[in-house]
Amino acid sequence: MLRALRNGLILLFLLRPMICLGKSPDHIESVAVSPDGKIIAVDFEKGGESFIYKISVDIGNATRLTDAKTGHESSPTFSPDGKRIAYTYSPANGRHSSIVIGNIDGSDLRSWSSPEGSDYWPVLSPDNKTIIFARSGYYGNYSPIAQPHPHAWRFYASDLDGRSVRELTNESFYMASSASVSPDGKSFVTVTQGLNTPQQIAVYSLDHPEKPSLSLRPHVPGESKLGQEFDFPNYLSDGKNIIFMAASNGKLAHGYDYDVYRIDIGTGAVEGLTKGNGFATDLKVSADGKTAVFLKWRLNWHGTPVKSEVYLLDVQTHKLTVLKVTGLD
Numbered sequence: 001m002l003r004a005l006r007n008g009l010i011l012l013f014l015l016r017p018m019i020c021l022g023k024s025p026d027h028i029e030s031v032a033v034s035p036d037g038k039i040i041a042v043d044f045e046k047g048g049e050s051f052i053y054k055i056s057v058d059i060g061n062a063t064r065l066t067d068a069k070t071g072h073e074s075s076p077t078f079s080p081d082g083k084r085i086a087y088t089y090s091p092a093n094g095r096h097s098s099i100v101i102g103n104i105d106g107s108d109l110r111s112w113s114s115p116e117g118s119d120y121w122p123v124l125s126p127d128n129k130t131i132i133f134a135r136s137g138y139y140g141n142y143s144p145i146a147q148p149h150p151h152a153w154r155f156y157a158s159d160l161d162g163r164s165v166r167e168l169t170n171e172s173f174y175m176a177s178s179a180s181v182s183p184d185g186k187s188f189v190t191v192t193q194g195l196n197t198p199q200q201i202a203v204y205s206l207d208h209p210e211k212p213s214l215s216l217r218p219h220v221p222g223e224s225k226l227g228q229e230f231d232f233p234n235y236l237s238d239g240k241n242i243i244f245m246a247a248s249n250g251k252l253a254h255g256y257d258y259d260v261y262r263i264d265i266g267t268g269a270v271e272g273l274t275k276g277n278g279f280a281t282d283l284k285v286s287a288d289g290k291t292a293v294f295l296k297w298r299l300n301w302h303g304t305p306v307k308s309e310v311y312l313l314d315v316q317t318h319k320l321t322v323l324k325v326t327g328l329d
Contacts, residue, residue, distance in 0.1 A: 026328070028295060028308045030282045032076040032085075037291035040310060041065070041076035041085060044328050052076050052087055054104075055325055057312070062327035065106040072097075075178065078104070079124040080287050084160075086122040086131065099133055101160055112162030121178035124160075126185040132157050132168070132206075134176055134190075155179060155190065157206070168209040180234045180242075181206075183287075187213065189233045189242055201233050201244060203265070218263050218270045222248035224256070232282065236315070237289030240265055243273065243315070245283050245294070260292065260313060273318050279305055290315055293323075 026046040033040055040055040042062070052065040052073045065085065066073060072090040079085070085104050089111060090097040098113030099122045113119060117135040124131055134155050153176035155168040168188075177191040186206055193199045203214035217228060229247035236243060243262045258280040260273040279297040286292075292313040297305035310323040 025307050027306070028310060028325075028328075030075050031293050031295060031310060032078055032284050033286045033291055033293045034078045035080055035082045035287035037286040037288065039078075040293055040323065041078065041087075042310065042325075043072075043074045043076060043087070045072075046329075049092075050074060052085075053328060055310070055323070055327075057323065060324045060326055062325055066109065067106075073100075075121050077121075077123050078287075079128050080126050081128050084124065084128070086124065088120045088122065090118070099131065099162065101131070110161070114165070119156075123179055123181055123188075125157075125181055126183060129160065130157050131160060131162075132179050132181060132188055134178065153192070155188070155204070155209075168204060168206070170210045177231050177233065182235050183237055183239045189235060191231050191233055191244070199228060199230060201230065201242065201263075214265065216242075216263060216265075216268070218244075218246070218261070218268065220246045220248055220259070220261055220270060220272070222257075224249060232284070232294075234283060234285040234292070236262070236285065237287065243283065243285060243292060245280065260294065262315075273313060273315065274320060280311075281308075285315065296322075 028042045029045050029050055031040060031042050038057050040057060042053050043050045044053050049070060050072045051068060053062040054065050055062045070092040074088045076085060076087040083104055084101060086101040088097050089100050096113050097118040098111045099119050100109055100111040102109035120134050122131050122133045134153050136153055153173040156165055157168055158165040173192045174195040175193045179188045179190045181188045187203055189203045191199055192202050201216040202212035205213045230244050233242050233244040241262050241264055243260055245258050246261055247256045247258055257277050259275055259277050260283060262271045262273055277296060279299055281295050283292060283294040292315055294311055295308040296311055298307040300306045312321045312323055
């Protein structure tokens with residue numbers, strides 16, 4: 001979960017898949033929200049394993065979606081019609097991670113994987129016929145002082161059964177975020193960073209995706225002088241705005257706030273939706289654009305995130321509500 005960028009700053013962004021916290025308390029790792037905002041899906045880590053749970057927003061009760069006994073399930077996502085759920089599964093034996101998709105009740109779960117790399121972060125197109133996902137082609141590090149992480153990221157699209165795979169980007173990114181598909185199904189947005197290039201919020205056309213059709217590097221108040229840091233871009237339902245998280249200098253002992261912002265794609269105007277989050281991750285938004293969900297983390301004495309809580313954000317009113325969750329075991 002802890003992600004160290006190349007410059008040594010302890011920031012959350014862009015090193016997403018399955019980085020454990022060692023002997024940390026049980027915790028929620030990633031989140032997703034159903035199209036109507038009524039159900040949250042999370043992966044809950046306990047004892048070195050993590051599995052997918054569904055949580056009813058109105059009562060906060062969690063129920064296990066799957067029956068896997070080992071490994072790491074992560075990065076859940078709902079189909080736009082609310083009938084399916086997809087996620088990443090990483091076996092405990094170190095084999096390549098795979099994409100799993102099935103019904104919202106956990107039935108008819110089917111997985112597919114590639115011999116060419118590990119697949120992560122599935123997201124379904126608005127017509128519920130295509131999966132867009134990221135593939136890591138290299139696990140390691142480029143520096144003797146850095147921990148190994150997945151690198152060499154590329155984005156792909158396929159049918160729901162993993163067939164007819166096509167590459168969407170012809171670049172190999174040092175780091176990347178999960179993608180969000182526009183409501184009209186014509187583009188997707190992700191955050192990318194090259195080995196020697198800064199981060200960008202990159203919009204790609206799904207018809208002609210080789211290079212980004214739009215590159216955004218929004219500024220936020222109090223951002224670090226060492227460079228902009230942002231992640232977790234999500235299209236809103238109007239297709240004209242994107243919400244994302246960005247790092248700014250905070251008042252906490254460990255230095256940074258990770259707040260939610262909205263950017264108008266046409267004008268570049270940025271609006272803050274939260275303030276003073278502290279360490280926060282995994283922003284997702286419902287398909288109707290009304291509800292966002294993310295994790296706030298409690299840090300231990302040396303700044304390592306050890307415990308998370310689920311927060312709901314009303315995108316219009318900016319009201320934040322902590323979701324009290326029961327039933328995780």
